[in-house]
Amino acid sequence: MTGSVVIAGLGPGDPSLVTPEVTEALDQATDILGYIPYVRRIAPRAGLTLHETDNRQELDRARHALELATAGHRVVVVSSGDPGVFAMASAVFEAVEAGPTPWRDLDIRVLPGITAxxxxxxxxxxxxxxxxxxxxxxxxxxxxxxxxxxxxxxxxxxxxxxxxxxxxxxxxxxxxxxxxxxxxxxxxxxxxxxxxxxxxxxxxxxxxxxxxxxxxxxxxxxxxxxxxxxxxxxxxxxxxxxxxxxxxxx
Amino acid sequence: MTGSVVIAGLGPGDPSLVTPEVTEALDQATDILGYIPYVRRIAPRAGLTLHETDNRQELDRARHALELATAGHRVVVVSSGDPGVFAMASAVFEAVEAGPTPWRDLDIRVLPGITAxxxxxxxxxxxxxxxxxxxxxxxxxxxxxxxxxxxxxxxxxxxxxxxxxxxxxxxxxxxxxxxxxxxxxxxxxxxxxxxxxxxxxxxxxxxxxxxxxxxxxxxxxxxxxxxxxxxxxxxxxxxxxxxxxxxxxx
CATH class of the missing domain: 3.30.950.10 (Tetrapyrrole methylase, C-terminal domain)
Known part of the structure; x- marks a missing residue:
């Protein structure tokens, strides 16, 4: 099984502002990582592990996501709003650049969201x-x-x-x-x-x-x-x- | 029947980036107005009138939308990307401010989209x-x-x-x-x-x-x-x- 990291934007709060692309990624995920209140927006289901972490843990969370993907998991890192606007996307790429070379070959995708x-x-x-x-x-x-x-x-x-x-x-x-x-x-x-x-x-x-x-x-x-x-x-x-x-x- | 104007963002192009909120508004519309290539992204159906207009016709299009809503139509003005980013939302509010006072009481909503x-x-x-x-x-x-x-x-x-x-x-x-x-x-x-x-x-x-x-x-x-x-x-x-x-x- 090939792992992947998707960094997905949940939008500002209303579920009707979550793009179908993000909903699909959440449905396919084996692991969802993120700041506690954002992960709590995801409904639990069989086969899905929810990893809630605190604020200011962004780099640790990013590394954890990359490690899980290397082990074959389909990981989604969730941000509120858009992950590319003051959120988790930059943290993941910081971790990729500083991390082991094979991380650069992982399937890593950013899915935009409606920013605040x-x-x-x-x-x-x-x-x-x-x-x-x-x-x-x-x-x-x-x-x-x-x-x-x-x-x-x-x-x-x-x-x-x-x-x-x-x-x-x-x-x-x-x-x-x-x-x-x-x-x-x-x-x-x-x-x-x-x-x-x-x-x-x-x-x-x-x-x-x-x-x-x-x-x-x-x-x-x-x-x-x-x-x-x-x-x-x-x-x-x-x-x-x-x-x-x-x-x-x- | 009470009319309304929704100014909706279709996102950059991929249908999986259109928010459910926008899809719902398009499904409820009686009239869709916009620049030709954006209106062509909408599937025709019974009960829906598509109004394609050229670029640089933004204020005329905005006034037309407000007139249709005053006559009871459920109007959606479509923009690519986000309607609030260099797109139709400002044109509609310019028309509202310069137009007849009753236009201020219309049901006017902007639905954001993923901007380019x-x-x-x-x-x-x-x-x-x-x-x-x-x-x-x-x-x-x-x-x-x-x-x-x-x-x-x-x-x-x-x-x-x-x-x-x-x-x-x-x-x-x-x-x-x-x-x-x-x-x-x-x-x-x-x-x-x-x-x-x-x-x-x-x-x-x-x-x-x-x-x-x-x-x-x-x-x-x-x-x-x-x-x-x-x-x-x-x-x-x-x-x-x-x-x-x-x-x-x-």
Whole structure:
């Protein structure tokens, strides 16, 4: 039996956003590995071993997946959202590059999923409808100075900006600093969207001008979308529409 | 009968990348509107009217969708990839904002899809695995100077960069200028991925260092991924893996 590693994106939460390609891979798997809450989204069945591991165990999890595949298992490593966006795909390739040469010959495939910022964007309109960027606000794996530099340049480029992992219990200060920086660079009316637990039963949206944004509006289940200078709000009963026009006048 | 407008993403091409949510919306539609090649991906059936329109007709198409919904139709506007990424969602909200007030009360929903850059990233590894941005290289709706400014700042921020619509018959020069700019700002070894017709039978990938990249490697079916300075290539038989590590050392 030939083993394989599939790194699959489960999307933001709603099962109707899981692609058929990912569903098929999960159905064929002998082993599923991932962070505890993501593995818990998979229904147990005979012939399937579920391996739940904690956050920050990404490289160990990747190596385990590659070892199981070498032994002939059909392994699926699950990420929420898209595995190529601040998730497990890079960790697996880091492990491949640093690992034994035969790992390079394994059948390794990445199956994309709906990533949080695009799910959030869809649910509120089209705030990422023009040029945009995505920044991971966690400084666990990169210096804070680089995050700040990227955020400053992204505002200068007038991108719409998605901030992943804006705030956690162990990193309460980063998002405070990010908001301070935004207040230095952007007008107070700049639209900020706090999109929490998108497409799950706990989904919650807040749209506020930068002047009214406060750090407690974000947590680890939140993706923060920052409009470009051109992003517009259409008021209506209930949740407004927020979108960025396709055109920038000369 | 209450009408509705759903703006749905068909993903990059492979039917197994269409979300069940989108499939359900297509099954319920009375009318499907979109650019000719996208509408041709939908199977005709009784009770469904297919409205194919040409490129650059986005606002007319959006208004038509809103008029049909006002008359009680269940309309689906289809985009390739994700409708919120350089596609129809922003056009619909532009039409809503400029249109009659009752359009704001319509049932309008955006259903996300797998966008080209993340499908391409998945098929080659994880080049967008760290902070990244997406830039539409078409200057049909924005000044070229802004594109050049954004590209320059994106390189300075050391983002991985996805270029959508890099080159068309009517705009052969933009990508030439973009490559010139990249050669001024980046080292010659910078990895460039040309991903054409991703997940379709015509899929083709080329991975070259910037020094070897030429304008003819891109066309309108290509998304171009530019690695960050940290992006790495893992050589192996056949298509290599390309990925951006999660860590940036201090």
């Amino acid at each position: 910022m695009l799910a959030a964007s869809a649910r509120i309109g089209a705030p990422m409808g023009h040029d945009f960027c995505a920044i991971n606000l966690s400084d666990n794996l990169k210096p804070w100075a680089l995050i700040e530099k990227r955020l400053r340049l992204a505002v200068e480029a007038d991108f719409a900006i998605a901030l992943y992992n804006p705030r956690s219990k162990s990193r309460p200060e980063g998002f405070v600093r990010a908001l301070d920086l935004l207040r230095q660079c952007c007008e107070p009316e700049r639209l900020i969207i706090f999109a929490r637990a998108v497409t799950t039963p706990d989904e919650a949206f807040r749209v506020v001008p930068l002047a009214d944004a406060t750090p407690d509006m974000a947590d680890m289940q939140t993706v923060v979308l920052i409009g470009s200078s051109a992003t517009r709000l259409i008021a209506r009963p209930g949740r407004p529409f927020v979108y960025t026009p396709r055109s920038v006048p000369e | 850059m993340l499908a391409a990233s998945a098929r080659i590894g994880a080049p967008m695995g760290h902070d990244f941005c997406a830039i539409n290289l078409s200057d049909n709706l924005k000044p070229w100077a802004l594109i050049e400014k954004r590209l320059r700042l994106a390189v300075e921020a050391d983002f991985a960069i996805a270029l959508y619509n890099p080159r068309s018959k009517s705009r052969p020069e933009g990508f030439v200028r973009a490559l010139d700019l990249l050669r001024q700002c980046c080292e010659p070894e910078r990895l460039i991925i040309f991903a054409r017709a991703v997940t379709t039978p015509d899929e083709a990938f080329r991975v070259v260092p910037l020094a070897d990249a030429t304008p003819d490697m891109a066309d309108m079916q290509t998304v171009v991924l530019i690695g960050s300075s940290a992006t790495r290539l893992i050589a192996r038989p056949g298509r290599p893996f390309v990925y951006t590590p999660r860590s940036v050392p201090e």
